[in-house]
Amino acid sequence: MKNNFYDQNIHYQFPETFWWGSAASGPQTEGAALIDGRKQSIWDYWYSVEPERFHNRVGPEHTSDFYHRFKEDIKLMKETGHNSFRTSIQWSRLIPDGFGEVNEKAVAFYNSVIDEMLANDIEPFVNLYHFDMPMCMQEKGGWESREVVDGFVNYAETCFRLFGGRVKYWFTFNEPIVPVEAGYLYNLHYPNVTDFKRAATVTHHTIVAHARAVEAFKKLNLAGKIGIILNLTPSYPRSQESGDVAAAHISNLFFNRSFLDPVTKGEYPSDLVELLKERNLLPAVEAGDMEVIRNNPVDLLGVNYYQPRRVKARKEPEPENAPFMPEHLFDPYIMPGRKINPHRGWEICEEVIYDIMVDLRDHYGNIPFFISENGMGVEGEEKFRNEEVVIEDDYRIEFVKEHLKWVHKGIQEGANCLGYHIWTFMDNWSWTNSYKNRYGLVEVDLKNGLKRTIKKSGRWYKQLAVNNGF
Template sequence: MSILTRRRLLHRAAPFPAPTGATGTPLGAAAALAAGATGPGAVTASGDEHDPAPAPRDVLRFPENFGWGAATSAYQIEGAAKEDGRGESVWDTFSRTPGRTLNGDTGDVAADHYHRWPEDLDLMRDLGLHSYRFSISWPRVQADGTGKPNQRGLDFYRRMVDGLNERGIAPMATLFHWDLPQALQDAGGWENRDTALRFADYADTVFRALGDRIPVWLTVNEPKTVVQNGYLTGHHAPGKQDPDAAYLVAHHLQLAHGLAVQAFRATGEPGRIGPAINLHPCYPADDSPAAAAATRLYDGYENRLYLDPILRGSYPSDVLADLGPDSRLVRGIADGDLAVISAPVDLLAVQYYTPIYVTADGGTERRWPTSVAAWQQIYPDGFYDILTRVTRDYGPIPLTVTENGLPTIDVLAADGTVDDAARVDFLRDHLSAAHRAITAGVPLESYHVWSLLDNFEWEAGYDQRFGIVYVDYPTQRRILKRSAHWYRQVIRDNGV
């Protein structure tokens, strides 16, 4: 790998630079495509009496049986980090290392969902959720990532899944949401091909314990974030900065996905399975051929590197050429790997937060206002573009949105309310974009807001709140925000 390529990879994963003052209106989806871009606790205030009376309005109706849900992940909400046989994860190690997270925050307690899950499930029922996307903690099921499962861990998830089904909420389980057992990291982590094999064993254990209770499974959550944040910038666990290792990690994560799909098919369970991939529509920052070419390659690293192997059975040739024949990714592809990775899936989970504008030199520009997370530009049309792009380029695979949301600095007012008006505006605009995509022919089946609860937001600790439900961390009291009341009405109306 050349020095220039190393610099580009690090730049690609780095936080977006400060606004450049570029002029002009951002290119629309069609223009971007033509230029070579991607184109497309008690619960407080939970009763109906607290919902504001809806004003007369035209509602954008979603298809009948459209699924409305919310999402979380194990390390971000469960807590109970040392209870009932749970082992250490890479995020336990990372967050307890001084200087790694804001304020030294950890997920040791988080939202205490491990102890408060019954009331959280009641809250979901009261909101009217159809679906709940959560993740299973690998180290809670296998403390060291291998061997005999921890029955207490499996029993926790069995109770929770049964509780969801009893409340009429469909469970959607993610097998891996970044909390790799530390023992496997000590043995090389995702740089070690064996980790993918251990993941398949773990997945098989979970399928056989819970497969008759869960209709939809997601294999690996956002492999790109593990690659970029965990191995390029080092902002996430395991905190490395090694570009050559990063893309071998990408391959092993996708191999793990494929092996898990095969393991699921072998059980004979009737449910569905697919990956969860965060996608960023990439647009050229200007009309130059150089910007178009740079955008095409940027899109390769951001999107096609993860979509193509799973849905087409091949890695994008431009990315492989850019990495070079001696890269660890290229050398790490064994015969038969791509056949495993491309084992047929039943659906694709899409996660959208931000667009990317690419300059002629391969850098990035900001074009839209950002949230309190500096990396997130607020651009609802990008949601439409990425959904339609997936359908156009990869065919009519069923889609579910499993993350889309806005972090804000929410404040609990003296009257016990949380007025997160910005989140309501964000969700309304993005759901309107999703509705446009469905009208354009995208087979979008469901939408899960990120997130149900305020939680541990990785390296940002507890300062950024993504939840539609406020968590008062000192007391663990749950308080519905304005956005939660609004979302409940959306579900009732089946539209925005």
């Protein structure tokens, strides 16, 4: 008997084993922040001292309560066509003191989540770090500290030993450049530092921690793959004039290749090293660092794509005495007539996802990768509820379709793309934005006991997965 969703008029057919799913994180969905042995992360601490920095003063304590509702939520994943789902383990829940004793209540919780996903034929993709430094480790210096690097490697190995028999896809970090930019350059996240040299140290230590975790995973001989999730925001020049092209090259070095090259090729881009060396901004590199980075490339890359970056040659010369920032070397450029998501202020440019795929094919050994995040945040979605109280988010369906057309083209042309995960499964708490912009396939009604309702996009996503195309 044919499935009700079966559609013979498929114009964009994807490979048979394609991953359809979504991505989320522990700190944005679990809630239960202060119970069952979990201790503060930097987000809990920062909210306790500066709640006004958070939209509507909504903090990270409860989020979407996945901790208590995961069985219901995994059932909804099944209903929305998931064959895979990425979330993260919280270091502050599993090893609350950063080092030392493992929290058995956390082990029981994560075991239950993994078991429930597998029972529903949903492949668990598990990420180890999603911006959520345990506060006790931040007090030791966070990613500026080698002791914290050691702690992360111990935490990673603990996760591999506890869950590696059932979890086949592991990721060390999600968007590791975000804590660098937001926490150490632009004063957007705790610890609210603005210092490029410290940001460079955080970058290098994060990459060392990543490589050492990959090394630990491989030593355990587990039947699985390990990778990293990078948010790639390609930089495009205003024109093909040499100054604009050079500006785009420099921007790409800082915001894309600073992480992409070491985790895939085992080395930093030489142009970037030279730029920082000239300005005395290189981080301290210890004996063995480059060797562990070189010897532990990822098996698999996750690519988060939301928007491009557009730049032009800098109008003013680089300031002489001001503390260095990447923007001293290029100027932002707003392209006339660009399509934009007004709620988020981000440009929507679907074909960039194809450019990323071609770049990975041609310059990174056609590494296996998947689109690990792509999505559209919209404020005030409740105004799109129909008489059945379902949000009719046709704009989200259109957004996904238009991106998937370019993903399909990239696959047809030989790019090694294994799947597509939308951000996100259900509306979740989003750092300082709390619940301002909604991204979910499933609505979480904050005014009605966190009630879950599948949106129109969630029903469409089921059709997409069943048909393996559209």
